Amino acid sequence: xxxxxxxxxxxxxxxxxxxxxxxxxxxxxxxxxxxxxxxxxxxxxxxxxxxxxxxxxxxxxxxxxxxxxxxxxxxxxxxxxxxxxxxxxxxxxxxxxxxxxxxxxxxxxxxxxxxxxxxxxxxxxxxxxxxxxxxxxxxxxxxxxxxxxxxxxxxxxxxxxxxxxxxxxxxxxxxxxxxxxxxxxxxxxxxxxxxxxxxxxxxxxxxxxxxxxxxxxxxxxxxxxxxxxxxxxxxxxxxxxxxxxxxxxxxxxxxxxxxxxxxxxxxxxxxxxxxxxxxxxxxxxxxxxxxxxxxxxxxxxxxxxx
Amino acid sequence: xxxxxxxxxxxxxxxxxxxxxxxxxxxxxxxxxxxxxxxxxxxxxxxxxxxxxxxxxxxxxxxxxxxxxxxxxxxxxxxxxxxxxxxxxxxxxxxxxxxxxxxxxxxxxxxxxxxxxxxxxxxxxxxxxxxxxxxxxxxxxxxxxxxxxxxxxxxxxxxxxxxxxxxxxxxxxxxxxxxxxxxxxxxxxxxxxxxxxxxxxxxxxxxxxxxxxxxxxxxxxxxxxxxxxxxxxxxxxxxxxxxxxxxxxxxxxxxxxxxxx
Ligand SMILES: Cc1cc2nc3c(=O)[nH]c(=O)nc-3n(C[C@H](O)[C@H](O)[C@H](O)COP(=O)(O)OP(=O)(O)OC[C@H]3O[C@@H](n4cnc5c(N)ncnc54)[C@H](O)[C@@H]3O)c2cc1C
Ligand SMILES: Cc1cc2nc3c(=O)[nH]c(=O)nc-3n(C[C@H](O)[C@H](O)[C@H](O)COP(=O)(O)O)c2cc1C
Ligand code: FES
Numbered sequence: 069x070x071x072x073x074x075x076x077x078x079x080x081x082x083x084x085x086x087x088x089x090x091x092x093x094x095x096x097x098x099x100x101x102x103x104x105x106x107x108x109x110x111x112x113x114x115x116x117x118x119x120x121x122x123x124x125x126x127x128x129x130x131x132x133x134x135x136x137x138x139x140x141x142x143x144x145x146x147x148x149x150x151x152x153x154x155x156x157x158x159x160x161x162x163x164x165x166x167x168x169x170x171x172x173x174x175x176x177x178x179x180x181x182x183x184x185x186x187x188x189x190x191x192x193x194x195x196x197x198x199x200x201x202x203x204x205x206x207x208x209x210x211x212x213x214x215x216x217x218x219x220x221x222x223x224x225x226x227x228x229x230x231x232x233x234x235x236x237x238x239x240x241x242x243x244x245x246x247x248x249x250x251x252x253x254x255x256x257x258x259x260x261x262x263x264x265x266x267x268x269x270x271x272x273x274x275x276x277x278x279x280x281x282x283x284x285x286x287x288x289x290x291x292x293x294x295x296x297x298x299x300x301x302x303x304x305x306x307x308x309x310x311x312x313x314x315x316x317x318x319x320x321x322x323x324x325x326x327x328x329x330x331x332x333x334x335x336x337x338x339x340x341x342x343x344x345x346x347x348x349x350x351x352x353x354x355x356x357x358x359x360x361x362x363x364x365x366x367x368x369x370x371x372x373x374x
Numbered sequence: 375x376x377x378x379x380x381x382x383x384x385x386x387x388x389x390x391x392x393x394x395x396x397x398x399x400x401x402x403x404x405x406x407x408x409x410x411x412x413x414x415x416x417x418x419x420x421x422x423x424x425x426x427x428x429x430x431x432x433x434x435x436x437x438x439x440x441x442x443x444x445x446x447x448x449x450x451x452x453x454x455x456x457x458x459x460x461x462x463x464x465x466x467x468x469x470x471x472x473x474x475x476x477x478x479x480x481x482x483x484x485x486x487x488x489x490x491x492x493x494x495x496x497x498x499x500x501x502x503x504x505x506x507x508x509x510x511x512x513x514x515x516x517x518x519x520x521x522x523x524x525x526x527x528x529x530x531x532x533x534x535x536x537x538x539x540x541x542x543x544x545x546x547x548x549x550x551x552x553x554x555x556x557x558x559x560x561x562x563x564x565x566x567x568x569x570x571x572x573x574x575x576x577x578x579x580x581x582x583x584x585x586x587x588x589x590x591x592x593x594x595x596x597x598x599x600x601x602x603x604x605x606x607x608x609x610x611x612x613x614x615x616x617x618x619x620x621x622x623x624x625x626x627x628x629x630x631x632x633x634x635x
Binding site for chain 2: 089090091092096097099100112120121124125126127128129131132133134136138141284285333335336337338339340
């Protein structure tokens with residue numbers, strides 16, 4: 069049975085990865101599960117300098133999901149390299165580093181630094197942040213900026229590049245195409261959705277930041293539709309995510325067009341989820357006589373029901 | 375830190391809204407240090423997905439227990455679970471209290487509400503017996519007074535409505551005590567954040583060391599999500615540290631109470 073998939077020139081031994089920001093820097097979960105069974109470890113978003121992040125409360129539980137406004141707290145490129153890279157470099161599975169910046173130049177610089185590090189599996193560009201030079205326009209919701217930032221990173225590195233698209237657009241297809249044309253090797257779909265919750269007793273938002281990103285099982289059907297829309301628009305592979313908590317969820321994403329998947333919020337309540345998804349996927353393939361996991365990708369039958 | 379499925383041995387109402395839960399956890403129990411917590415997944419919680427953190431109250435050979443207050447969806451669902459039911463726990467988690475050395479400081483413990491739960495193991499494992507100041511709004515908030523007495527500790531109770539012990543806030547008898555004698559003593563506290571801030575203030579006013587167990591909302595409990603941070607002094611400024619990993623117990627002097635990101 070073949071479980072391996074390609075993300076650009078990066079080979080994943082199996083299609084099950086984890087979502088940035090829900091798996092720390094890998095080392096924290098090493099005592100609870102065998103990281104070497106994952107397709108890849110994906111780390112929390114990193115920009116050039118350390119970031120302090122938002123005040124608390126940073127998260128709020130909602131029906132079948134949660135809101136977060138962590139504010140991309142992180143150690144910066146140097147802090148990450150000193151503190152976490154030695155551990156990650158020693159794993160048998162590739163590390164995908166999620167990066168961001170507040171200008172096109174910063175993205176490119178971070179990409180260049182990680183290129184120089186050697187041994188990084190791929191870079192994932194989180195484009196759901198504002199460009200301060202362009203007056204706060206979001207990289208991920210402005211076609212011109214999106215193209216610029218991906219193209220600049222493409223020039224800065226030969227590492228496989230994944231663009232993590234924002235779901236906050238009317239139609240995702242043009243954004244998927246823009247990222248592909250700018251030279252990236254794969255897309256990650258989807259990031260969390262802008263959302264809000266209010267404590268009615270105090271009349272205050274439940275997050276100190278006011279608003280945050282919605283994630284977890286409640287977003288899954290919307291995420292599946294986004295993957296399906298993007299898959300028809302591009303030829304590059306898609307890493308599907310949004311509320312995956314079982315193998316069945318992961319297979320749904322794959323049938324919609326995802327080549328690989330990532331487990332996010334579910335790690336918080338069940339750290340074994342990614343491994344359970346792996347086992348369940350093999351079991352599904354066995355049960356259906358599927359020899360190659362790639363046969364599942366995009367296999368949803370859309371013809372009219374008779 | 376272990377993830378394990380544990381069997382409920384008992385889960386009974388203690389007083390008012392407080393319950394005592396005991397589980398059989400032979401792999402976890404021997405690892406537990408005072409002030410650490412368990413991150414519990416409550417089955418049947420349906421659409422409420424996240425685990426809930428609880429301080430570990432007591433430990434016997436193969437069991438541990440927690441003392442919890444039913445305050446919301448999770449803790450109310452937990453209160454309905456029965457002996458024989460299973461729970462998924464990740465435990466023990468976090469950086470706990472420093473157990474005093476033999477002949478070292480005399481511990482003064484300060485607890486508000488379920489804060490008593492976090493302090494019991496420390497009282498049991500401390501070579502010196504000391505005083506425990508326990509406060510609550512009303513009598514029903516005063517937990518396990520007799521169990522602390524049974525360890526040979528001096529227990530001083532205060533309630534805001536005066537229905538049990540002295541009337542007032544738990545910090546009043548504490549101030550009286552450290553004013554009488556501060557040297558050779560150390561404070562250990564767990565309870566609502568305003569109480570902890572007051573204890574931190576008393577510690578610095580009287581020059582007594584203090585360790586505080588902080589309460590922040592948590593998601594992962596193991597350091598990956600960065601939900602649970604509090605501001606900790608560093609050099610001239612401060613940085614966010616994780617309550618679930620660097621805490622929940624922090625040296626009171628390091629907490630930057632007024633800092634805001
Ligand atoms: C380190 C630590 C130790 C704790 N020890 C105990 C203990 O020994 N006994 C006890 O009764 N309680 C303890 N708590 C508080 C306990 O975790 C909350 O009361 C519980 O999570 C409430 O869940 P709920 O579903 O009933 O409430 P809901 O209000 O429905 O919960 C909604 C969300 O908010 C979170 N939340 C609500 N209140 C708190 C709170 N005070 N602290 C942290 N998160 C909260 C929940 O975890 C959940 O994610 C502790 C908290 C921490 C951080
Ligand atoms: C607490 C938290 C932190 C996150 N941090 C990041 C991040 O740093 N960079 C990023 O690209 N996405 C981040 N995400 C988004 C996730 O990677 C993922 O795209 C999203 O949560 C949807 O998947 P899920 O529903 O399985 O969690 C974060 C999500 C959560 C819940
Ligand atoms: S609860 Fe996730 S980092 Fe502390």
